[in-house]
Amino acid sequence: MTDKPLLSVRGLTIDIPVASGTLHAVRGIDFELMKGETLCIVGESGSGKSLTSLALMGLLGGRISRRASRADFDGTDLIAASNRQMRRLRGARMAMIFQEPMTSLNPAYTIGDQLIEALLLHKKVGRAAARDRAVALLEKVGITSAASRLGQYPHQLSGGLRQRVMIAMALMCEPDLLIADEPTTALDVTIQAQILRLLVDLQREMNMAMILITHDLGVVARIADKVAVMYAGELVETGPAADIFNAPTHPYTRGLINCIPVPGKTARGAKLGTIPGIVPSLVGEVTGCPFRTRCSEAVPACRGEIPVRTRHAGRQRILCVHEDGQRAASEVPA
Amino acid sequence: MLRFILRRLGLAVLVALTVSFISFSLLFLSGDPAIAIAGEGANENDIAAIRKLYGFDRPMLLQYWDWLSSALRFDFGESYYFRLPVADLIADRLSVTMILGVCGISFALLLAVPLGVLAAIRPNSIIDRVALFLSVAGQAMPSFWFGLILIVVFSINLRWLPASGAESWRHFILPTIVLGYYAMPAIMRLTRAGMLEVLSADYVRTARAKGAPEGLVLFKHALRNAIIPVVSLAAVQMGFMLGGSIVVESIFALHGAGYLAWESIGRNDLPTVQALILVFSLFYIVFTFLADVLNAWLDPRMRSS
Numbered sequence: 059m060t061d062k063p064l065l066s067v068r069g070l071t072i073d074i075p076v077a078s079g080t081l082h083a084v085r086g087i088d089f090e091l092m093k094g095e096t097l098c099i100v101g102e103s104g105s106g107k108s109l110t111s112l113a114l115m116g117l118l119g120g121r122i123s124r125r126a127s128r129a130d131f132d133g134t135d136l137i138a139a140s141n142r143q144m145r146r147l148r149g150a151r152m153a154m155i156f157q158e159p160m161t162s163l164n165p166a167y168t169i170g171d172q173l174i175e176a177l178l179l180h181k182k183v184g185r186a187a188a189r190d191r192a193v194a195l196l197e198k199v200g201i202t203s204a205a206s207r208l209g210q211y212p213h214q215l216s217g218g219l220r221q222r223v224m225i226a227m228a229l230m231c232e233p234d235l236l237i238a239d240e241p242t243t244a245l246d247v248t249i250q251a252q253i254l255r256l257l258v259d260l261q262r263e264m265n266m267a268m269i270l271i272t273h274d275l276g277v278v279a280r281i282a283d284k285v286a287v288m289y290a291g292e293l294v295e296t297g298p299a300a301d302i303f304n305a306p307t308h309p310y311t312r313g314l315i316n317c318i319p320v321p322g323k324t325a326r327g328a329k330l331g332t333i334p335g336i337v338p339s340l341v342g343e344v345t346g347c348p349f350r351t352r353c354s355e356a357v358p359a360c361r362g363e364i365p366v367r368t369r370h371a372g373r374q375r376i377l378c379v380h381e382d383g384q385r386a387a388s389e390v391p392a
Numbered sequence: 393m394l395r396f397i398l399r400r401l402g403l404a405v406l407v408a409l410t411v412s413f414i415s416f417s418l419l420f421l422s423g424d425p426a427i428a429i430a431g432e433g434a435n436e437n438d439i440a441a442i443r444k445l446y447g448f449d450r451p452m453l454l455q456y457w458d459w460l461s462s463a464l465r466f467d468f469g470e471s472y473y474f475r476l477p478v479a480d481l482i483a484d485r486l487s488v489t490m491i492l493g494v495c496g497i498s499f500a501l502l503l504a505v506p507l508g509v510l511a512a513i514r515p516n517s518i519i520d521r522v523a524l525f526l527s528v529a530g531q532a533m534p535s536f537w538f539g540l541i542l543i544v545v546f547s548i549n550l551r552w553l554p555a556s557g558a559e560s561w562r563h564f565i566l567p568t569i570v571l572g573y574y575a576m577p578a579i580m581r582l583t584r585a586g587m588l589e590v591l592s593a594d595y596v597r598t599a600r601a602k603g604a605p606e607g608l609v610l611f612k613h614a615l616r617n618a619i620i621p622v623v624s625l626a627a628v629q630m631g632f633m634l635g636g637s638i639v640v641e642s643i644f645a646l647h648g649a650g651y652l653a654w655e656s657i658g659r660n661d662l663p664t665v666q667a668l669i670l671v672f673s674l675f676y677i678v679f680t681f682l683a684d685v686l687n688a689w690l691d692p693r694m695r696s697s
Contacts, residue, residue: 179603211692
């Protein structure tokens with residue numbers, strides 16, 4: 059693996075103007091990704107996971123503003139890049155799969171049209187060659203009689219098939235980075251596993267980097283190289299997947315992992331772990347740790363500046379006032 | 393697609409037959425036609441003779457069949473007033489109406505669709521406000537008033553365009569503007585609403601994620617889906633323009649089919665009224681059919697329903 063990361067983000071901030079002020083949806087997050095690596099961003103709904111991915115792609119709506127001290131994708135500054143530069147990257151070098159397969163394909167055009175378009179937008183190849191590539195990729199994503207599917211319209215396909223088509227479309231130009239925003243949330247449980255398996259296989263085969271956004275920790279445990287835990291617009295804990303699952307440090311990460319029932323360990327009928335409380339409002343000035351109102355380890359210092367702590371020789375980073383994410387017995391709870 | 397077209401065509405023919413029967417029955421709903429033809433001061437014998445001459449004494453269905461089979465050969469009988477074949481009379485006037493209708497709807501679409509798209513791309517911008525103002529003005533201004541204003545400005549004061557008649561293309565400019573501007577607001581608002589909805593659709597985001605340039609996103613991916621309801625509306629408006637442009641035809645003395653219908657109703661000229669009703673209804677049927685076919689082409693989901 060080369061030393062230079064494919065994607066390096068420092069201090070990514072996303073603000074949304076709302077009626078009552080500014081919603082600080084994402085506040086200064088840092089992460090990086092090597093070529094061929096899988097980063098899973100986990101967190102509950104509204105924590106800013108999807109916004110982060112849309113911000114990287116340059117697909118935020120017009121009123122949402124983003125900034126970062128660094129957002130480098132293989133030499134291109136994703137924030138400073140012109141529309142034209144971004145357009146050349148999107149679909150060609152960085153591709154995205156969305157949460158809603160039922161509505162993400164254009165109902166007015168055939169699958170073939172939409173697949174071929176993805177290639178022709180970026181590569182100077184003939185229509186016939188593009189068509190062959192589309193058939194090859196449909197086969198690769200496990201669609202039978204691929205050639206005859208090209209003439210079908212999205213409404214003639216099931217949700218699982220549509221998501222496979224979306225994956226094939228994202229891969230038409232062999233991107234270096236694939237962002238998958240909850241790609242299985244809208245699918246049946248049986249299909250979910252198939253699609254994930256497919257994504258992982260394709261990612262290994264094509265040596266793509268992948269950012270998988272999910273709230274399913276079971277999935278993360280199976281496929282992630284790196285994990286970033288997002289809470290209320292901050293990455294409260296990032297690090298190698300093994301470290302995070304073996305030794306979750308931030309109180310929120312520990313809470314999340316406690317919520318997963320473990321076969322054999324969790325007693326039948328025992329209460330599953332929960333995290334009490336709700337996510338705070340992010341409108342207006344946000345100070346201190348956003349998790350402090352729900353945190354069992356909270357102390358008065360949590361209202362102030364929160365230090366970044368690194369562990370395991372810098373591989374794991376947490377945002378917490380406590381060195382190891384735990385309140386010492388001598389400290390006064392908040 | 394072919395099966396869809398054939399099915400819609402079959403439906404259109406059934407509707408046309410129904411309409412033809414209704415327009416034929418009008419003759420009998422409006423009183424005894426023989427008395428109307430005979431005129432005032434005719435005695436019983438005259439009326440009976442006319443009844444026999446025109447065949448009004450025969451069963452109604454038989455008369456309908458006769459009328460329909462001649463109508464299919466474009467023979468709608470003779471006008472009571474002009475004593476001329478109704479078909480010639482209508483053919484003469486229809487060309488004016490059709491030119492006006494086609495120009496009117498084209499003007500409306502060419503103005504409304506780009507304006508609606510621009511307004512949707514930048515909601516609440518200056519363009520959106522201007523478009524809103526134009527459409528409110530178009531909806532609020534009565535045609536006769538707007539027509540007269542245009543005549544005063546462009547025909548009388550500036551002397552650029554003729555105020556009445558149908559001799560040259562220049563005669564059609566002002567009527568086209570009045571007729572088209574009246575149809576514009578609804579088309580514009582519908583285009584704007586459709587585009588606004590479609591632009592926030594997931595598949596538009598997908599198109600952008602593919603790296604499609606903005607023009608392709610707007611016109612290939614968004615407009616094709618947004619324009620579908622506009623097609624249906626434009627078809628109805630087109631039918632309306634061909635049949636109901638009486639006001640505009642009167643202001644600009646454009647003696648088209650709408651004007652003929654209005655005159656014929658006043659003169660109790662039933663064969664002409666009958667034929668015009670049929671022709672106007674057929675226009676609606678034809679345009680609705682064409683709109684259905686166009687929509688099915690635009691949206692594949694409609695082909696199967």
